[in-house]
Amino acid sequence: MNGQIHFTLNGEKVTSDRHANERLLDVLREDFKLTGVKCGCKEGECGACSVLLNGVLANSCMVAMGSIEGSEVVTIEGYSKTKRFQALSDAYAQTSAVQCGFCIPGMVLACEALLAKNPNPTDAEIRKGISGNLCRCTGYNAIVEAVKIAAREGKGLW
Known part of the structure; x- marks a missing residue:
């Protein structure tokens, strides 16, 4: 599935054109340059890529972009403020x-x-x-x- 994915990132409305199957981890690091989200195991085991997704702790390496439409994502960069x-x-x-x-x-x-x-x-x-x-x-x-x-x-x- 291709198309725009809209979500709130650290308090700002954003849009991504990435494929729905791509990992949130990669989009955060590559497209938004949020390098506080670390790439550790890529299997949801280490927590280095943790974000708050709608207020719940989530491993961004296990989150497909297609699942975050309309969601709120907070990374350490946003939380640090x-x-x-x-x-x-x-x-x-x-x-x-x-x-x-x-x-x-x-x-x-x-x-x-x-x-x-x-x-x-x-x-x-x-x-x-x-x-x-x-x-x-x-x-x-x-x-x-x-x-x-x-x-x-x-x-x-x-």
Whole structure:
């Protein structure tokens, strides 16, 4: 199926002429130059390509363009302009939860999706909420602590 696909990207209405079977990941990186969306496994296993699709965490490597007509897509570039991002970013810095940074855009969006549903999660709920995002450098303890700090210090944001 060829034709125009209309959606909202980071708050702006956009159109794509890509084939409906193409991956959202490729369109975001190639057409919109949003390189915070990382290409990791291309199989929906690592979370590096995570975006918020209609407010729900999604692996953009598994999303066909034809399925997003009329949808809202938020990447780390759009999310980074929010107060919620700043609270998470500050908490990540406090706990040294960033090393190489490859996983961080997707991990931060996973944390946002979790806190949007549950603004005061337990350790177990945090670990479950980020479980689809792999981190090979930092480890998860610092990230769990960062989410707890963001939840505590960002009261009222989520």
